[in-house]
Amino acid sequence: MQILLIKQTSLGDVLHSTAQVRAIRERLPDCHLTILTSTTAKDIYRHNPHVDRIILFDRYQVKQSWWRRPSWVVRHIVETLREVRREPYDLALDLQGRWKSVIFLWGARASKRFVKGRWWFAHRFHDPQLHALEEMNGVLELAGLGEGGQQTELFTSAAEKKSVKQKMSQHGLEGRRWILCCPISRWPTKDWPLENYEELARRLPDDVMLVFAGSAKDREAIRLALASLPVSRMANLAGDLTLAEFAELVNQATAVVTGDSFPLHVAAANGRPTVALFGPTDETRVGPIGDSTVIIRAESANCSRCYRRTYCPKACIRKIRPDQIHQALQRVTKGVF
Numbered sequence: 026m027q028i029l030l031i032k033q034t035s036l037g038d039v040l041h042s043t044a045q046v047r048a049i050r051e052r053l054p055d056c057h058l059t060i061l062t063s064t065t066a067k068d069i070y071r072h073n074p075h076v077d078r079i080i081l082f083d084r085y086q087v088k089q090s091w092w093r094r095p096s097w098v099v100r101h102i103v104e105t106l107r108e109v110r111r112e113p114y115d116l117a118l119d120l121q122g123r124w125k126s127v128i129f130l131w132g133a134r135a136s137k138r139f140v141k142g143r144w145w146f147a148h149r150f151h152d153p154q155l156h157a158l159e160e161m162n163g164v165l166e167l168a169g170l171g172e173g174g175q176q177t178e179l180f181t182s183a184a185e186k187k188s189v190k191q192k193m194s195q196h197g198l199e200g201r202r203w204i205l206c207c208p209i210s211r212w213p214t215k216d217w218p219l220e221n222y223e224e225l226a227r228r229l230p231d232d233v234m235l236v237f238a239g240s241a242k243d244r245e246a247i248r249l250a251l252a253s254l255p256v257s258r259m260a261n262l263a264g265d266l267t268l269a270e271f272a273e274l275v276n277q278a279t280a281v282v283t284g285d286s287f288p289l290h291v292a293a294a295n296g297r298p299t300v301a302l303f304g305p306t307d308e309t310r311v312g313p314i315g316d317s318t319v320i321i322r323a324e325s326a327n328c329s330r331c332y333r334r335t336y337c338p339k340a341c342i343r344k345i346r347p348d349q350i351h352q353a354l355q356r357v358t359k360g361v362f
Contacts, residue, residue, distance in 0.1 A: 036287035044174035072180035207288035219250035239263035304342030
């Protein structure tokens with residue numbers, strides 16, 4: 026059986042879809058499974074043994090170039106669609122349900138089509154009150170593929186494991202207790218203030234390091250905000266890791282502190298003790314799966330889960346206190362800190 030599964034973004038949701046990938050493989054061990062995903066998410070599937078073929082679509086470049094380079098956008102969509110249509114499929118599943126994904130579901134040479142959302146040309150499952158993972162499971166169940174899955178997973182290679190070990194050695198992390206902090210996301214309203222991590226460090230034992238990860242553009246902001254922390258207490262790895270190397274680093278951390286972003290779901294997939302800081306988003310819809318995470322909300326914020334990306338009038342995330350995070354770390358690690 027030939028199956029096409031479409032999931033392009035965001036990174037945390039793509040990681041969630043690995044539960045459906047495993048569920049399909051367990052249900053149909055001999056099927057040929059093709060994944061259509063975004064170029065930014067390819068490492069999530071690259072070493073996954075349940076995936077036979079990956080088709081890449083540069084979703085974010087399309088978004089940025091729509092008005093500036095329309096001819097390139099049209100050409101890229103057509104080329105991707107041609108790649109999708111190269112093979113016939115018995116089933117095509119769109120777990121995204123947005124126009125940048127359904128165009129490929131619509132164009133696929135598929136006997137049956139299933140989609141998350143309300144698109145008229147496919148069998149559809151739509152229940153936005155469910156957790157994002159459960160809503161994707163609903164598409165699988167509608168397609169006759171069982172109840173779906175719960176366990177997300179991200180596979181890394183031996184080379185990536187070796188590279189992370191070398192970076193840990195360079196920063197003196199081997200044999201030490203250290204907390205991986207992921208302070209910056211694409212939504213400023215999700216970000217706990219960088220300067221608060223200095224107060225968190227003061228509450229931790231002197232031998233505990235804070236290790237910061239993020240993109241290359243985050244590196245300078247982290248350096249400036251935490252310049253007063255001695256090198257014996259912090260390491261700045263922002264911009265130094267591939268997505269897969271980051272996943273392996275998460276697997277080595279004593280604990281993780283992060284907001285509602287991709288690192289949270291990597292930590293949950295690896296079962297690492299995690300403190301998750303929530304502001305404008307709803308943890309019942311997009312929170313981590315598993316029991317290794319303590320979720321913190323500001324008690325005084327009266328948060329409405331506004332889902333505002335750049336500005337939150339209540340500044341909910343900023344009302345979380347360093348002592349709350351310290352207490353949560355003690356709880357989730359059973360007293361390690």
